[in-house]
Amino acid sequence: RKEVEQDPGPFNVPEGATVAFNCTYSNSASQSFFWYRQDCRKEPKLLMSVYSSGNEDGRFTAQLNRASQYISLLIRDSKLSDSATYLCAVIGAYNQGGKLIFGQGTELSVKP
Amino acid sequence: EAQVTQNPRYLITVTGKKLTVTCSQNMNHEYMSWYRQDPGLGLRQIYYSMNVEVTDKGDVPEGYKVSRKEKRNFPLILESPSPNQTSLYFCASSLSSWEIAGGNEQFFGPGTRLTVL
Numbered sequence: 538r539k540e541v542e543q544d545p546g547p548f549n550v551p552e553g554a555t556v557a558f559n560c561t562y563s564n565s566a567s568q569s570f571f572w573y574r575q576d577c578r579k580e581p582k583l584l585m586s587v588y589s590s591g592n593e594d595g596r597f598t599a600q601l602n603r604a605s606q607y608i609s610l611l612i613r614d615s616k617l618s619d620s621a622t623y624l625c626a627v628i629g630a631y632n633q634g635g636k637l638i639f640g641q642g643t644e645l646s647v648k649p
Numbered sequence: 650e651a652q653v654t655q656n657p658r659y660l661i662t663v664t665g666k667k668l669t670v671t672c673s674q675n676m677n678h679e680y681m682s683w684y685r686q687d688p689g690l691g692l693r694q695i696y697y698s699m700n701v702e703v704t705d706k707g708d709v710p711e712g713y714k715v716s717r718k719e720k721r722n723f724p725l726i727l728e729s730p731s732p733n734q735t736s737l738y739f740c741a742s743s744l745s746s747w748e749i750a751g752g753n754e755q756f757f758g759p760g761t762r763l764t765v766l
Contacts, residue, residue, distance in 0.1 A: 541691075545689075578686075578737060578760070578762075579759065579760065580739055580757035580758060580759050580760055581692070581739070581757050582757070583754040583755070624691070624692070636682070636694045636697065636707060636708070637684075637692070637694070637755060639684075639691040639692040639693075640691055641689060641690065641691040642691060
């Protein structure tokens with residue numbers, strides 16, 4: 538079983554739709570959680586860190602569920618520019634040298 | 650402009666011909682790391698460095714070497730490349746590994762697409 542798993546998609550949604558991604562992680566001692574965005578095989582860029590209390594940034598909301606070991610990303614009012622691959626990433630227990638463990642990414646395509 | 654740079658961006662080479670991919674950051678970051686990205690496998694860490702002269706293996710270090718003689722540079726060396734090292738490589742940096750764990754960003758370079766024939 539992979540340490541971090543995501544549904545690879547693709548998710549094809551119309552503009553204005555609300556879309557949600559989930560990401561599960563296997564190490565219950567994982568301590569830090571992130572969502573990165575990657576455009577067309579360019580470098581990943583941090584979208585949001587995910588905090589225990591959940592956090593929101595404009596149209597984006599991230600949640601952490603430690604009991605069920607998953608993190609989620611909700612995108613409201615999707616824009617064409619949201620089309621990208623969304624990567625969840627986790628840092629395991631004891632920091633593990635700052636190593637980010639990535640899921641394989643979920644592809645989102647927002648259509649007009 | 651704060652950035653991580655990598656060179657070359659694209660490289661096609663042949664099996665066994667030693668190559669080096671350079672990585673440089675201008676943000677005075679202590680922590681640097683190399684990842685490779687392959688379809689269906691996501692990004693996997695190759696090596697990382699907590700500071701100058703301190704390096705350690707990540708998840709997939711076989712066939713790679715690194716060095717950290719200066720804070721800003723973290724080259725990735727393939728002594729004898731093989732076709733299974735064909736991949737998209739990313740260098741990344743951050744203030745420190747603890748900054749990453751605290752929720753701060755790890756900055757990625759633009760990537761190097763390597764093909765080994």
